[in-house]
Amino acid sequence: MRKFQQMSINRRAFLRKSAGAGAGLTLMVGLSACSRQETASGPQQLSDAVDSEPLEANAFVKIGTDNRVTVMIKHLEMGQGTYTGLATLVAEEMDADWEQIVSQSAPADAKRYANLQWGPVQGTGGSSAIPNSYMQLREAGAAARQMLVGAAAAAWEVAAGEIAVVKGRVSHAASGREASFGELAEAAVQQPLPQTVTLKDPKDFTLIGTKLSRKDIGKTDGTAVFTQDIQLPGMLTAVVAHPPRFGARLQRVDDSAARQVKGVVNVVTIPTGVAVLAETFWQAKKGRDALQLEWDESEAFNQSSEELIQQYRELAQQPGASAQKHGDVEQGFAAADKVIEASYEFPYLAHAAMEPLNCVVQIHADGAEVWNGCQLQTVDQAAVAGVLGIKPESVVIHTLLAGGSFGRRAGTNSDYVVEATEIAKAHAQPVPVKLVWTREDDTNAGYFRPLYVHHLKAGLDKQGNIVAWQHRIVGQSILTGSPFAGMVQNGIDLSSVEGAIHLPYKMDNFSVELHTVDINVPVLWWRSVGSTHTAYSTEAFIDELAAAAGRDPIAYRLDMLGDDARHRGVLELAAEKSGWKSPLPAGRVRGFALHKSFGTYVAQVAELSIADDQRYRVEKVTCAVDCGVAINPDVIRAQIEGGIGYGLSPALISETTLREGKVVEANFDRYQVIRIDHMPAIDVHIVNSAESPTGVGEPGTPVIAPAVANALFAASGKPRHKLPLGERV
Amino acid sequence: MSITLKINGESRQVNAEPDTPLLWVIRDELKLTGTKFGCGIAQCGACTVHMNGQAIRSCVMPVSAVAEQEITTIEGLNSKTAAAVQTAWEDLAVVQCGYCQSGQIMSATALLEKNTQPNDGDINQAMSGNICRCATYMRVRAAIKQAATDLAREV
Numbered sequence: 001m002r003k004f005q006q007m008s009i010n011r012r013a014f015l016r017k018s019a020g021a022g023a024g025l026t027l028m029v030g031l032s033a034c035s036r037q038e039t040a041s042g043p044q045q046l047s048d049a050v051d052s053e054p055l056e057a058n059a060f061v062k063i064g065t066d067n068r069v070t071v072m073i074k075h076l077e078m079g080q081g082t083y084t085g086l087a088t089l090v091a092e093e094m095d096a097d098w099e100q101i102v103s104q105s106a107p108a109d110a111k112r113y114a115n116l117q118w119g120p121v122q123g124t125g126g127s128s129a130i131p132n133s134y135m136q137l138r139e140a141g142a143a144a145r146q147m148l149v150g151a152a153a154a155a156w157e158v159a160a161g162e163i164a165v166v167k168g169r170v171s172h173a174a175s176g177r178e179a180s181f182g183e184l185a186e187a188a189v190q191q192p193l194p195q196t197v198t199l200k201d202p203k204d205f206t207l208i209g210t211k212l213s214r215k216d217i218g219k220t221d222g223t224a225v226f227t228q229d230i231q232l233p234g235m236l237t238a239v240v241a242h243p244p245r246f247g248a249r250l251q252r253v254d255d256s257a258a259r260q261v262k263g264v265v266n267v268v269t270i271p272t273g274v275a276v277l278a279e280t281f282w283q284a285k286k287g288r289d290a291l292q293l294e295w296d297e298s299e300a301f302n303q304s305s306e307e308l309i310q311q312y313r314e315l316a317q318q319p320g321a322s323a324q325k326h327g328d329v330e331q332g333f334a335a336a337d338k339v340i341e342a343s344y345e346f347p348y349l350a351h352a353a354m355e356p357l358n359c360v361v362q363i364h365a366d367g368a369e370v371w372n373g374c375q376l377q378t379v380d381q382a383a384v385a386g387v388l389g390i391k392p393e394s395v396v397i398h399t400l401l402a403g404g405s406f407g408r409r410a411g412t413n414s415d416y417v418v419e420a421t422e423i424a425k426a427h428a429q430p431v432p433v434k435l436v437w438t439r440e441d442d443t444n445a446g447y448f449r450p451l452y453v454h455h456l457k458a459g460l461d462k463q464g465n466i467v468a469w470q471h472r473i474v475g476q477s478i479l480t481g482s483p484f485a486g487m488v489q490n491g492i493d494l495s496s497v498e499g500a501i502h503l504p505y506k507m508d509n510f511s512v513e514l515h516t517v518d519i520n521v522p523v524l525w526w527r528s529v530g531s532t533h534t535a536y537s538t539e540a541f542i543d544e545l546a547a548a549a550g551r552d553p554i555a556y557r558l559d560m561l562g563d564d565a566r567h568r569g570v571l572e573l574a575a576e577k578s579g580w581k582s583p584l585p586a587g588r589v590r591g592f593a594l595h596k597s598f599g600t601y602v603a604q605v606a607e608l609s610i611a612d613d614q615r616y617r618v619e620k621v622t623c624a625v626d627c628g629v630a631i632n633p634d635v636i637r638a639q640i641e642g643g644i645g646y647g648l649s650p651a652l653i654s655e656t657t658l659r660e661g662k663v664v665e666a667n668f669d670r671y672q673v674i675r676i677d678h679m680p681a682i683d684v685h686i687v688n689s690a691e692s693p694t695g696v697g698e699p700g701t702p703v704i705a706p707a708v709a710n711a712l713f714a715a716s717g718k719p720r721h722k723l724p725l726g727e728r729v
Numbered sequence: 730m731s732i733t734l735k736i737n738g739e740s741r742q743v744n745a746e747p748d749t750p751l752l753w754v755i756r757d758e759l760k761l762t763g764t765k766f767g768c769g770i771a772q773c774g775a776c777t778v779h780m781n782g783q784a785i786r787s788c789v790m791p792v793s794a795v796a797e798q799e800i801t802t803i804e805g806l807n808s809k810t811a812a813a814v815q816t817a818w819e820d821l822a823v824v825q826c827g828y829c830q831s832g833q834i835m836s837a838t839a840l841l842e843k844n845t846q847p848n849d850g851d852i853n854q855a856m857s858g859n860i861c862r863c864a865t866y867m868r869v870r871a872a873i874k875q876a877a878t879d880l881a882r883e884v
Contacts, residue, residue, distance in 0.1 A: 079826030079863045219827030220818045222763015222803035226828060229762035262746065280757035282749045354767050354775055354828040354862050403828025404862050439768045634822055638868070642825055645864020668772035668860060677853040679866035
């Protein structure tokens with residue numbers, strides 16, 4: 001998604017370039033950062049009512065007379081810590097006290113809350129929250145500070161330059177005057193919007209770079225409100241019977257038994273199936289289970305994963321569309337001393353966030369209201385409006401905390417949001433409707449990480465140096481036909497090949513080719529997207545080449561990195577901290593992998609123990625990460641730990657298998673994911689950097705599978721060409 | 730049918746079909762939404778509550794089977810042990826998305842009520858029924874140990 005940069009706002013590009021520059025930047029403040037709403041009509045408070053309505057200083061900052069500072073968070077909080085990260089940027093430049101900061105989801109409004117990496121689209125993904133907000137929210141905080149100082153200067157009749165702000169207290173030393181933000185709030189918002197602001201020199205940061213308490217509160221006492229928890233007067237719960245296979249069409253509905261279930265209020269047919277509406281979830285589910293449905297499956301997808309893999313393997317033997325090319329690989333192979341080939345296979349994967357998908361929709365006379373852990377506000381707004389035949393701006397979205405997403409709530413066609421809207425529309429009553437998917441509904445609906453087969457071929461010279469590299473990828477396109485189709489260029493879906501087309505290693509003859517397969521299985525981005533498979537195939541293959549060259553895997557890579565300081569930096573840090581050069585005790589092995597995604601550099605060393613029965617356990621992961629300026633080091637560590645944990649499931653045990661078009665692993669009994677006993681000790685080392693910050697939600701995930709596979713390769717001499725790796729060496 | 734539940738120290742009258750899982754009575758009838766729905770088949774632990782102090786999966790427990798039992802949900806936690814667990818969870822910033830964390834905390838509290846000094850094996854056994862897709866497991870483990878240490882200090 002980050003590749004929407006091409007549409008991005010020019011002024012930001014300038015600001016990003018200057019972000020690393022030291023001393024107090026003075027910037028022109030643009031409209032997007034600091035506009036005020038014409039009429040204040042922020043999102044409704046669902047709970048946690050404040051004593052007084054906070055006053056709007058700008059689009060991102062409200063100051064309450066109760067001294068609370070509310071930061072409007074334009075990104076979805078799904079666990080990645082964006083309520084904390086974005087608030088840190090504002091609080092830093094405001095010189096606020098962290099305790100007075102409250103984070104609140106911003107309304108859906110792309111004019112004020114667009115993702116600056118994507119153009120006029122509000123949404124979260126591609127580990128972009130911090131990088132696209134770094135300057136914008138610092139400016140917003142600095143502007144609010146300036147207004148508070150301006151208000152104090154006017155009230156105290158002193159020069160603004162003589163006023164200090166420390167931890168939420170505004171003071172004038174010479175006169176001994178002092179005030180809180182709350183006391184100055186009313187006068188501050190009457191101040192003119194600043195035309196220029198001065199940002200802090202990074203050496204003066206007091207919050208950025210420190211450990212701060214998280215602002216997504218209520219998660220340890222059950223009070224945090226997720227979509228699943230929304231209770232509204234008159235609300236009905238809907239459970240839907242979906243087609244048994246992708247592309248099956250409803251032929252006949254007998255809902256007589258369903259309507260007899262106590263609590264069932266209505267049964268409606270919608271484009272994606274048949275919905276049962278009831279007073280409670282259990283009643284709706286019993287009603288759904290009582291439906292008698294007949295489906296026409298003549299055009300349904302009925303292939304199995306095994307068949308797809310076979311077809312993809314054959315395609316991988318043929319040239320594909322060129323995604324990246326330099327030099328002449330055929331000449332390289334001809335001149336090579338040794339040619340090595342390997343194929344790699346990756347299954348479909350379900351996202352399986354803990355909160356099964358859900359969405360609440362209420363249709364009003366003049367629009368619609370949506371409650372959702374909403375990841376793509378602008379896309380969802382348009383989709384809901386499309387169903388109802390109204391204007392997107394008539395769709396109010398309440399963005400709630402999401403119980404995970406990993407990409408799934410960023411559906412390119414807003415699938416479950418549209419479904420909830422269709423149900424509310426078909427029910428045609430002015431009541432809120434909460435769509436709830438069961439775990440099986442969630443998994444069976446698809447939108448998987450696509451199944452892929454890769455074929456790699458490399459030529460080595462006598463010294464083992466890579467003289468030719470050919471990489472073929474076969475799989476479905478995530479973005480073709482979606483609102484993000486701009487990322488498909490000349491037939492190449494960039495999300496299929498990212499992570500493969502720009503390797504850090506110097507190679508004279510290089511080619512990446514893509515075969516895009518068009519089949520009726522819904523696919524979607526999954527935490528770290530293309531890198532989920534490209535990091536594996538490239539980094540596992542590099543270890544095979546290093547072995548063929550008789551070289552240490554880290555030394556081999558280092559030689560090919562040239563003067564690429566940031567790649568070298570994480571590689572060397574991970575090697576050092578893991579004790580790569582020191583011998584391991586018996587029964588232990590190590591593997592290394594290096595991969596940059598979403599602008600963040602990650603190197604990992606996985607240390608495994610191997611038991612006598614050849615079962616292994618990932619005991620320890622040493623990870624070095626370079627994400628530029630570390631805004632919240634503890635959140636970065638948490639994301640890297642969690643990203644490794646998330647990546648460890650498909651590395652070891654997760655796979656979604658289609659058998660004659662149906663999902664085999666529909667719930668957590670079959671869809672295996674790592675549990676606490678699988679979790680290694682993870683040691684995260686953050687490179688000290690003054691570069692502009694990049695995201696960390698995704699980059700930890702893709703590196704663990706190749707690191708583990710490379711350890712297994714080191715242990716057994718057998719390269720691992722298929723994920724998941726299974727339980728034994 | 731009408732069923733009387735003993736929940737969070739109170740007697741509550743609810744109207745539900747006897748086969749309704751306790752989870753949905755807690756959430757939809759009693760409006761206690763801290764207990765979460767994750768899988769419906771006792772595989773993920775998001776729905777964990779205490780029955781007479783034992784951690785159970787409320788998504789597969791018919792409400793008719795718990796009428797005489799003492800049920801505690803995340804909202805009703807008030808023991809010293811629970812407070813130590815919640816404090817450790819905050820101190821170590823365990824949570825990410827948070828959706829599974831009510832269940833994690835219920836399982837951890839039940840563990841520490843019985844075993845004041847759990848080792849790694851004990852923690853694995855007590856907590857492996859609770860899936861966290863954000864994979865906060867490392868901090869879950871550390872927080873349980875910290876809570877145990879804090880409780881031992883208080884005694």
